[in-house]
Amino acid sequence: MAHVYHWGDVHLENLGPGRAEAISPAGSAAEQGIPFTFHQDAPVIRPDMLETVWCAVNRVTRQGRVLGREERVDVRTALEAVTVHAAYQYFEETDKGTLAPGKQADLVILDRDPLAVPQEELRDIRVLETWKDGVPIFCREA
Structure with missing residues (x-):
């Protein structure tokens, strides 16, 4: 899904709008009830699932173009x-x-509620704590 932001402008140029807009068709999968997941291309990009969530919701390229509006979720x-x-x-x-x-x-504690912030701010949410098997493994210092 992060392809849309990181390489979407290149995909538009190389593939044309029709094919580029169909990259990572999460909206179509959701509409058909197909369970889907997202992944990271680390170390090509930093492993940041909140950025990937932001990408899926907004589908905006680096140059600010919406790529595949109907594929947003x-x-x-x-x-x-x-x-x-x-x-x-x-x-x-x-x-x-x-x-x-x-x-x-297994959970994370975030500094804001992703369901309550404006969707444009999703990638700005910070992880405050990470818990694995009920044990804290990361705590951001204040």
Whole structure:
């Protein structure tokens, strides 16, 4: 999904608008009820899933062009792609993907609610803490 932002302008030039706008068709998958996930191309780009969520919701290139407007998804759907659907893709949905009794407590604490901020600000949200198996493994210093 980050291809849209990082290389979308190049894709437009090389592939033309029709093909470039169809890259990472998350909106079409969501509309058809197909579970999908997002990935990172680290170390090509930094591993930042909130940026990827921002890319899926906004589909804006570096030059500010919207690439594949109909393939955008809402924030909740993008978050599900990196949580619930990711666990499903790895056959780990009984242990991961949501917070529920009996599941591993893998989570992040964010400085803002991604469902409440303007969608343009999603990539500016900071991770304050990361928990793995119910244990804090990262705490941002104040």
